Amino acid sequence: MEQHRTSHPQRRQRPQAPLSPQSALAEGTLGEGPAVYRVAARPARTVPPVVLALRRLPNPRLTGLGAGLFGTATMLTFGCLDWLLFDGSAVVYGVLFLPVSALTALWVREADLVTAPISVPIAFAAGIVPISGGTGGFGGQAMAVVTSLAVHAGWLYGGTLVAGLITCVRKIRVMSRRLRRPRQGPPVRRG
Secondary structure, three states: OOOOOOOOHHHHHOOOOOHHHHHHHOOOOOOOOOOOOOOOOOOOOOOHHHHHHHHHHOOOOHHHHHEEEEEEHHHHHHHHHHHHHHHHOHHHHHHHHHHHHHHHHEEEEHHHHHHHHHHHHHHHHHHHOOOOOOHHHHHHHHHHHHHHHHHHHHHHHHHHHHHHHHHHHHHHHHHHHHHOOOOOOOOOOOO
């Protein structure tokens, strides 16, 4: 009759090489016996409160289309609010455009990074419609939008530059992360 084991087999521990005197000094284990190993503790990093507050903010990952829709809807809302509250002030609209550009570039997925600097100017143009002040039908409104885009091109270029710089930094970080990752060979087929 067979008897079954009631406990799981234990793993055998591999013998570790003894520390050399130099590494023992570095580890702080000299004189404590060969069986005692200490892990060198890293000093705790203090994180500024601003960084902690920024980490608590939402961090969505939007597709290219989603980032474009976010920027366009936000700028259209800001344009309408600017028209209602500040009588269509271009400075208020431009100042609000810069953080929207930054958020659009920060929240887009890594695969769609190239879309952020493209969708930000479209969002600016869509949001400037309420504050452009055109009259006289579609032609007058279109001319007012074109004129507003030409007059406020500094804000447009500034927001596009912000989005472009953020996406470039994010792309460089993605590429450096990929280079640091160890490469694995092709999968081995066993047959």
